[in-house]
Amino acid sequence: xxxxxxxxxxxxxxxxxxxxxxxxxxxxxxxxxxxxxxxxxxxxxxxxxxxxxxxxxxxxxxxxxxxxxxxxxxxxxxxxxxxxxxxxxxxxxxxxxxxxxxxxxxxxxxxxxxxxxxxxxxxxxxxxxxxxxxxxxxxxxxxxxxxxxxxxxxxxxxxxxxxxxxxxxxxxxxxxxxxxxxxxxxxxxxxxxxxxxxxxxxxxxxxxxxxxxxxxxxxxxxxxxxxxxxxxxxxxxxxxxxxxxxxxxxxxxxxxxxxxxxxxxxxxxxxxxxxxxxxxxxxxxxxxxxxxxxxxxxxxxxxxxxxxxxxxxxxxxxxxxxxxxxxxxxxxxxxxxxxxxxxxxxxxxxxxxxxxxxxxxxxxxxxxxxxxxxxxxxxxxxxxxxxxxxxxxxxxxxxxxxxxx
Numbered sequence: 556x557x558x559x560x561x562x563x564x565x566x567x568x569x570x571x572x573x574x575x576x577x578x579x580x581x582x583x584x585x586x587x588x589x590x591x592x593x594x595x596x597x598x599x600x601x602x603x604x605x606x607x608x609x610x611x612x613x614x615x616x617x618x619x620x621x622x623x624x625x626x627x628x629x630x631x632x633x634x635x636x637x638x639x640x641x642x643x644x645x646x647x648x649x650x651x652x653x654x655x656x657x658x659x660x661x662x663x664x665x666x667x668x669x670x671x672x673x674x675x676x677x678x679x680x681x682x683x684x685x686x687x688x689x690x691x692x693x694x695x696x697x698x699x700x701x702x703x704x705x706x707x708x709x710x711x712x713x714x715x716x717x718x719x720x721x722x723x724x725x726x727x728x729x730x731x732x733x734x735x736x737x738x739x740x741x742x743x744x745x746x747x748x749x750x751x752x753x754x755x756x757x758x759x760x761x762x763x764x765x766x767x768x769x770x771x772x773x774x775x776x777x778x779x780x781x782x783x784x785x786x787x788x789x790x791x792x793x794x795x796x797x798x799x800x801x802x803x804x805x806x807x808x809x810x811x812x813x814x815x816x817x818x819x820x821x822x823x824x825x826x827x828x829x830x831x832x833x834x835x836x837x838x839x840x841x842x843x844x845x846x847x848x849x850x851x852x853x854x855x856x857x858x859x860x861x862x863x864x865x866x867x868x869x870x871x872x873x874x875x876x877x878x879x880x881x882x883x884x885x886x887x888x889x890x891x892x893x894x895x896x897x898x899x900x901x902x903x904x905x906x907x908x909x910x911x912x913x914x915x916x917x918x919x920x921x922x923x924x925x926x927x928x929x930x931x932x933x934x935x936x937x938x939x940x941x942x943x944x945x946x947x948x949x950x951x952x953x954x955x956x957x958x959x960x
Contacts (some may be wrong), residue, residue: 627647628647
């Protein structure tokens with residue numbers, strides 16, 4: 556986008572300059588033609604006066620005399636009445652051109668007239684005399700237009716680059732989008748659409764979690780009560796044997812229904828947030844470790860990471876990134892020395908991440924509320940995903956448990 560905008564600025568500037576230059580050349584050509592016509596007329600009047608004086612003194616007006624009067628770019632014709640015309644050319648006059656197209660002016664003298672004409676090529680020579688300067692000016696203006704176009708294109712495309720980053724984050728399952736604040740209507744519309752989509756997806760995730768918890772309670776509680784009653788009935792001695800056998804079979808049926816209910820709840824909880832965005836644990840751990848290693852390196856702190864368990868388990872990267880960004884920001888703020896991250900793929904697909912630092916900064920007296928607010932934000936996100944965070948001391952380690960989503 557930036558390259559196209561920069562090129563558009565250059566092309567637009569050059570086209571405007573070409574248009575203005577062509578219009579200006581037509582205007583200059585007419586002005587130069589008028590000036591040259593006036594100059595030729597003055598020259599013809601002056602030569603006519605010289606010829607009149609020559610004749611008055613009894614001198615001969617011939618080719619030799621006229622050659623000393625003609626200009627380098629002019630053609631001079633002396634036409635006496637009743638005698639052949641005398642014509643002389645200047646040293647640079649192009650006699651191959653059609654004389655009818657020349658700029659000409661005639662003046663009367665005693666016994667004839669004098670005509671001075673100039674080739675129209677003189678006008679072209681004047682117009683094109685500084686063509687190199689014009690080209691240099693075009694190059695200079697093109698360069699300035701390119702610089703202006705580059706900076707303007709960066710300014711115009713900055714919101715869209717930020718929106719592209721936000722869209723990629725949403726595609727990975729992140730809902731904390733960094734959206735640009737801009738007055739460009741198109742960028743604002745895209746930003747609003749992305750923000751709305753992130754809110755809707757986050758709300759859907761929260762409803763799924765609530766649904767799973769509610770379903771688990773609504774289905775399993777009565778099934779558990781029913782099984783207890785069946786078990787009590789099967790243990791009673793005052794009921795017929797066939798009733799006790801029926802109670803035993805009913806308990807097996809209730810156990811099967813309870814298992815199905817658990818499978819349905821687990822299926823609802825383990826569904827992928829964004830289909831196709833999942834990454835294997837080993838790749839996800841590598842990306843997150845490299846990302847925070849670069850940030851910690853700027854503070855002269857080292858980061859080590861390892862991945863354990865089932866490395867082929869796949870997870871949606873966005874929620875894990877969001878949670879670890881919050882947790883690691885707190886560990887970096889309150890911890891000292893190197894940081895250690897351990898990713899562990901658990902049985903059943905759960906992801907366990909332990910984050911710890913070598914040391915810890917003494918907590919200020921009024922820092923409890925700040926610490927609580929930071930970790931509460933992370934705990935809120937993890938709870939929405941159906942997981943939990945344990946610990947609050949970076950030196951002892953913070954442990955994040957997330958379901959497979």
